Amino acid sequence: MSSDTEPKRLLREAKNGNAEAFGKLYSLYFTPVYRYVLLRVRDRTLTEDITQTVFMKVYRSLDTFHVGSISPLAYFFTVARNTIIDHWKKKRETVFGDLGDEESDTPLDIPDNREHDETRVDRAVTMERVRSALRSVSEDQREVLTLKFIAQLSNHEIARAMGKTEDAIRQLQSRGLKALRDALKNTEHHE
Secondary structure, three states, rough: OOOOOOOOOHHHHOOOOOOHHHHHHHHHHHHHHHHHHHHHOHHHHOOOHHHHHHHHHHHHHHOOOOOOOOOOOOOOHHHHHHHHHHHHHOOOOEEEOOOOOOOOHHHHHHOOOOOOOHHHHHHHHHHHHHHHHHHOOOOHHHHHHHHHHHHHHHHHHHHHOOOOOHHHHHHHHHHHHHHHHHHHHHHHHHO
């Protein structure tokens, strides 16, 4: 992404009825939203359904969305998070799925043609260690870390998405990073 102004411009154009602009937003945000949803639900078919629902909800809400301080990507992630929560409420299951299922899909399974094979393998090994270490943090900490470091949202955007204060987000991030760091040190000692 070149800058935050391009997505905001596209969103404004989409609000004015420009379907091509929304198509560009779809192309721009499909992979990050898909990866985020997959990380949360751990099932490709369900991920595809939820991701499509997210884009439909965003499209339907264009009239009411105000392009302001929140980035369009943060808005997409907020809609994605709420859609996942709604899904699990309907299913009466946990919001974050089972991180312990070794057969689950991971966001790294999604091809990214910009990376070479060696980089992808190194990244997969690192992500497996991180995924294993993520089991040691609370669900809120995991959500904050995911939104901060995978989705690359600001603390303000995360606070809005999660319905918490920025202070609470900073505390969750700090405690989550400490727990993650400790867990990663423990896996290094056992290798």
